[in-house]
Amino acid sequence: MRISHLAAAAGAAAALTLACALPSSADGPLAAAGPLKADRAKVKVFEDPKFHGKYTVFTRSVPNLPARGVDRIGSAKNTGKRTVTFYQHINHSGAHFSLKPGESEPHFGDHSGMFDKAGSLYFR
Numbered sequence: 485m486r487i488s489h490l491a492a493a494a495g496a497a498a499a500l501t502l503a504c505a506l507p508s509s510a511d512g513p514l515a516a517a518g519p520l521k522a523d524r525a526k527v528k529v530f531e532d533p534k535f536h537g538k539y540t541v542f543t544r545s546v547p548n549l550p551a552r553g554v555d556r557i558g559s560a561k562n563t564g565k566r567t568v569t570f571y572q573h574i575n576h577s578g579a580h581f582s583l584k585p586g587e588s589e590p591h592f593g594d595h596s597g598m599f600d601k602a603g604s605l606y607f608r
Contacts, residue, residue, distance in 0.1 A: 525607040526564030527583070533558040533591040545606045548574040557602040561588040566607045574603040 525544065531537035546552055562568050562583040572578030581595045592598045
């Protein structure tokens with residue numbers, strides 16, 4: 485019986501410790517995880533125009549897309565809360581264009597020198 489009392493006491497102590505670690509305003513699982521970031525960056529880039537083919541999601545600036553395995557970008561959707569700028573060359577240089585939050589570009593070929601050539605992207 486003594487072991488079962490120790491186990492119960494340990495469980496109660498763990499529950500109290502967890503309750504003390506949560507913010508007092510936490511009313512559910514999302515609130516317990518912390519506030520949502522209002523400046524969240526997120527862009528989905530597709531290999532082919534019109535949002536077809538394989539895609540990759542980025543949440544941070546990337547100075548060298550080919551080094552990350554992204555050799556072609558045919559289209560993109562900015563689903564985040566920050567503007568993303570695509571650059572023709574690595575290290576944020578060359579021809580460029582930006583997508584504001586909620587904007588998308590169905591064909592990178594509409595931008596001079598950009599089809600299949602995006603070398604980097606930057607969130608601001």
